[in-house]
Amino acid sequence: MTERDDVDADLPGGGSDRPRSAKGMAGSQSVPAATPDPLRSRYGGQAGRSKTEAVYNALRRSIMEGDVAPESRLIIADIAGRLGVSSIPVREALTKLQADGLVVIEPYVGARVTPLAADAIDEIFHHLESLETYTTLAACRKATPEHLEAIKAQLLAMDRLVDDPALWSVRNAEMHHLICDIADTPVAKALLGQVLDHWYRLSQHYMQDVFAERVRKAQDDHWRLFGAMSRGACDDVAAIVREHNREARQDYLSRTGQGAPWSR
Known part of the structure; x- marks a missing residue:
């Protein structure tokens, strides 16, 4: 089989989660709906x-x-x-x-x-900086006007979601996957997807309020990144990605009482 x-096919009632009628069950007595x-x-x-x-x-x-x-x-x-x-x-x-x-x-x-552990913040942002720098640089060098229009459309959609961090996060992951597709970096795309998943879980579990506060700043950084890509300023692209990740990392670490400024 x-x-x-x-x-x-395997769900009783055709997959519906609506409570069944109580009629015909113990007379006409009301049956509380299950959670x-x-x-x-x-x-x-x-x-x-x-x-x-x-x-x-x-x-x-x-x-x-x-x-x-x-x-x-x-x-x-x-x-x-x-x-x-x-x-x-x-x-x-x-x-x-x-x-x-x-x-x-x-x-x-x-x-x-x-x-999950809050001290994974440091590791996650190391991975994000490395993967995002690599993929956005490659995308900057390969982006066509059509590619830039696709990124712009994604950012405009994200603008409408800044007050809904959960949905914004979904679009954020989609935007990074789009950049990986433009860059033609399938391995980095798979790795970045996993890192973003771990970050989303961590932020929701430990720092949901902080994450919501940072969404607008992150969105502003994305538009700066788009502007640099549109100009073909790939060195600026790399600098913006590094700055974005390091500032976010330090903010999250400071809110959880961890960490010192990142230097390497």
């Missing part, structure tokens, strides 16, 4: 995808948005039961999440969500 059937299961709701919204992909997306969102806490155990039988699938797509999804760095799988122990 294939695991690539439409995901709704919605966020994981199940996310799975039910993946109609048309393979089961593995739907389970992967549902688990990934639950981890990224903090519904599943760091270091929580991920029990295959429990997840399969909640989603109404066999263990096969759950195992495959967990393997993909391990490759993303979001899950740790230990032999004879099982899977758990990757832990």
Whole structure:
């Protein structure tokens, strides 16, 4: 039997999370609605995808948005039961999440969500500076007028989301992936995606308020970067990326009582 059937096929009631009517159950007595299961709701919204992909997306969102806490155990039988699938797509999804760095799988122990630590801020910003400098420099040298228009459109969309940090973050990742595509750097794109994922989790878990405060400054930096790319000023592009990451790093570290100015 294939695991690539439409995901709704395995969900009671066609994947709907609406509470069932109480009529015909214990007379006309009202039955309290059950608390919605966020994981199940996310799975039910993946109609048309393979089961593995739907389970992967549902688990990934639950981890990224903090519904599943760091270091929580991920029990295959429990997840399969909640989603109404066999263990096969759950195992495959967990393997993909391990490759993303979001899950740790230990032999004879099982899977758990990757832990978070505030002291990872320093490491994350080292990686961001390195990867973003490399990709934006390469994009600056290769960008066509059409590429620049695509970046501008993304930035205009992000302007409308500065008061919604969560949605802004999604667009921010898309913009960095667009720059990687322009630069033709697929390996850096994959690595940068993982680093941005870890940063989003960390910022949401420890520094949600600080992150929200910094969104407007980050957006201003993105427009400065776009201006430099539009002029073909690639040296300025590199300087803006370094300044952006180092200022952000120092701000976050100071808010958590860590760190000294970065020098190297």
